[in-house]
Amino acid sequence: MPSGPEMRASDGDRDKVASVLREHYAQGRLTTEEFDERLEQLYTSKTYGELATLTYDLPDVDMRSLPETPSRAPQRATGAAGASAADKGLRAAWAVWATASGVNWIIWLIVGVTSGLDFPYPWPLWVMGPWGVVLLVSTLASAAGQSKKP
Incomplete structure (x- = not known):
């Protein structure tokens, strides 16, 4: 089969x-x-023709002299790349949750201290509670999904 542009x-x-x-x-x-x-264009390219435009004004390079790049296919087959990306995403989500919760509690504390130690209703629980439950369920589901993979 020919490999045209x-x-x-x-x-x-x-x-x-x-x-x-x-x-x-x-x-x-x-x-x-x-x-x-060119790298930006490279990773949005879909055809050989689009790839060729990225190097048209450069001299040819002997591809055999370049070091071998690791293939991404085995990672995709085993799900290792997806799992690590999911782990990073969950860690980032937990970090955002912790930061937002901390800021809300600090605001609650400042309001309580400045109002003569008459602390208001602990409203930050309504911010961090449901959000934390969703994150916890997502984390547990992710962990269960990873333990089932071979």
Whole structure:
């Protein structure tokens, strides 16, 4: 089957072009701005033709001399990449929850102290409670899903 410019490119193809761009950047053929711009375009490219436009003005690089890049396929097959991304997302969500809860409790404390130690109803519980329950259920569901994977 011929691989024309309209054929869809794979992640491996994009990784190879990224290696070529890094090599040209390291050799001084691309400025930092050009390199960043081309990398941005690279990861939105869908076809071989779009990939070819990123290196059309650069000399050919012997792909065999470049170091081998690790394939992303095994990670996707085992779900390792998705699991670590989910873990990072949950950690970030918990950090935001803790920060927002802390800010609310500080505001509650300031209001209580400035009103002559007549503390108001603990309204921060209504902010942190439901949100925390949703995060807890999400965390437990994520942990259960990861333990079932081989």
